[in-house]
Amino acid sequence: MIGEERRTDNVSLAGRESGRLAAPDIRDEFGLETLDMNMGPQHPAMHGLLRLILELDGETVVRCDPVMGYLHRCQEKIAENRMYPAVIPLTDRLDYFANMHNEHGYCLAVEDLLDVEIPPRAEYIRVLMCELMRLASHIPSIGFLLLELGAFTPILYGFRERERIQSIFEAVTGARMMFHYIRIGGVKADLPEDIPEKIWEYIAGLEERFQSDFVDLIEGNEIFVSRTRGIGKMTGEKALEMGLTGPPLRCTGVDFDIRRDYPYSVYPELDFDVITDDAGDVEAAYRVRIKECLQSIRLIKQTLEKMPEGEVMADMGRRLRPPEGEGFGRVESPRGEFSVHVVSDGSDTPYRVHYRDPSFANMQLLQEVIPGHYLPDIMPIMGLIDPVSGGWDK
């Protein structure tokens, strides 16, 4: 591609010149040299298109420098040239593993600008869809973690669940991945009549399978424990310094969840627990994800029970022209805090849209935590963050 060759040389040079990332000089001691290794962007464990420039001393990593931009589409610039509703399908392409949350965050930001009242049924449908999405993202990500440790089977069990949830999404939204379902002022369409029943059925089946397929199979496995316990260990303070949110933060014991602390939509009316774990390593992140899945199931049941009747779309008029000002939307996506900042100049296109994607912020952990670990430990640490390429590259 364009500029690829130049890029190869210059990034590593720039990395070495800057003082902070320089490797400790271990060459003097034994007359040994470190090995430079280029991991990615075409690498099966890099969650898409990430490139890590590694400096290895034997199998120990002494320097890790993430390079990104291989999937950068400059979504923020494209959004500036589109009308407000036309940005929603773009947000689907951000974190393509949990698209509903992106749509929700963007719509919250624009609704903050417009000061519009959302019909309660639409709010419940949004929460229902977001929690199903969280399940569809958390369960395969447990599989990804195991895949990166070398066990191939759990990922297929995970995708089996995602597949079934995607079928529900297909029936509701008409699409399996890029939904464009949550709209400014509500949702696109009401739920089809048989969908609540289908979701009940699916949830009942999932509860049966969950313990055996994702907990009993994995949790006690000797090799899994030895590969994950104590890997990527960090304290809560350190995690907050690095700007982590979501499961990577909660696994260090910091009790922070946007759904509870910065409530949006109808979450205040629903009953759920914020899961934390004290260990702060990969195993703890796995446990947090497992327990969050159970909380999501709880939330889905509550939304289905409390779902009111009524309209699903507020009256928005034909053309959106929000007043001058700025709007903020903040949701808890499966990976952490997803924030949108929309600035309006009174026209029908946004003046500026800024996405704060959890994958992007969480990835700063890589260059802090990986040095000192072995090369194979990079994979479980990636599984701890579980980043998505579309998210960090916008």
Added chain:
Amino acid sequence: MSTFVNYLNLEPWRFILSFGAVIFLVLNLAAVLTMAERKTAGYIQLRFGPNRVGPRGVLQPMADVFKLFTKENVSPNRADMWIFLAAPIAMFIPAALVWMVIPFAPNAVVTDLNIGLLFFVSITSIGALGVIMAGYGSRSSFSLLGALRGAGQMISYEVPLILSLLGVIMLTGSLSLMDVVKSQSGGFWHWYFLPQFPMFIVFYIASIAEVKRVPFDLPEGESEIVGGFMIEYSGMTWALIQASEFASMGLMSALTTTLFLGGWQPPLPFLDLGNFDWIWFGLKTALIMFTFQWIRWSVPRLRMDQLMDFGWKILVPVTLIWLFVTAGAILVF
């Protein structure tokens, strides 16, 4: 007709024919095992596996082989071509050669070497050389890491592997595999896996490590070093590496059967099939192969330091202790 058959039974024709048969078997074993592997994986993972070519997908290996034959053999620009191309051969030949001393049935063995086990030990050690050649020859940091891991792992795990053989050698008093099988005759309670149970387990684990399969597939390390020493291979060179891996997997299963599960001896004396005892040998070997595959699709991979710890701190002491126990038992009884 019978004179012709008897003539074929004379050296060197007997050797040439039987060796040809064994090579044919080994090459086909790779194809059959690929198929079995994919089917096993499919059923473990709640899917079908290959089911498009032929009835229930049984012709899939043929399609694979056809594809691999027609594929271009790409090599890195800066690779050391001689070493790069010689490495798959250096891996395949040792794996195929050891089949010479495996007894399939009472009279079916290519050469009944009286130092069969020594032959096995020395030839399998050469396998590590092929891995190093592949990693060094392809000039890639991933390959180099994979080769270093492979060399370290194979050499380390050879120690418990050889030590666990010693108990059987002590009980038999011979290095010939034929003698080992013969001394296990008379029902499954005479097989060596009972008196030598710890050695059996150690041999089984060390042979998984020796053939580089999950959970000891660090030299390949699909998710971290993307194939390790074989990352730069394609087409038939890659197929040869795969074939040698499957051949050595079959070899290790066959050896486990021979040493600990009575080789071609039937489990109960009245089930003796005479010249058809190779059926028992085949069944037992297939069972061991299946457990290899079962393990492969069920567990994650160890890390290098954990692997070394496991080999040197657990497997080697266990074999040493059981060696003393065996020696004491022989002295006492």
Added chain:
Amino acid sequence: MAVTFPQGDLTTRLERYLESFQSQHGIEETEIEGNVLRVVVEPGSVPSVLATAREHLGILHLSFITVVDWIGSFEITYELLDLRGGVVRVKATVEGDEPVIGTVTHVYPTANWHEREAYDMFGVAFAGHPDLRRLYMWQDHFDHHPLLKSFEITTRRTFEGLR
């Protein structure tokens, strides 16, 4: 865990934040709206204001940094969350075509990549940043900052020199 969360009622807490900002820094404009404390400051005092927020007030989380190109000047927004419902939004406006502002990476290490992104997209230089490289775009032969309003989306001009 050593992480302590702010206690007490949200409005009194925001008022406390406001008081201590006002007592220690020259604040141009403030406003409390809902759970948001909006603070507009001089660009020069941004690092010290954020240092106050983190060290004295215990606001631990920097959510994001947004830059808005109001042609001729740049508005930079720092979104701080105190993790218990309160939001502190620090805004500063930098004039000129080649804006420079002090880095906050020594206060909030997470600002590292957010600032690199802002530099990449807008050319806002963060003085004192330890590693101010481009984050997304090509490292050289690409002199544009795509999110500037003066940057037009035309393929030919954008990729000149990269081919």
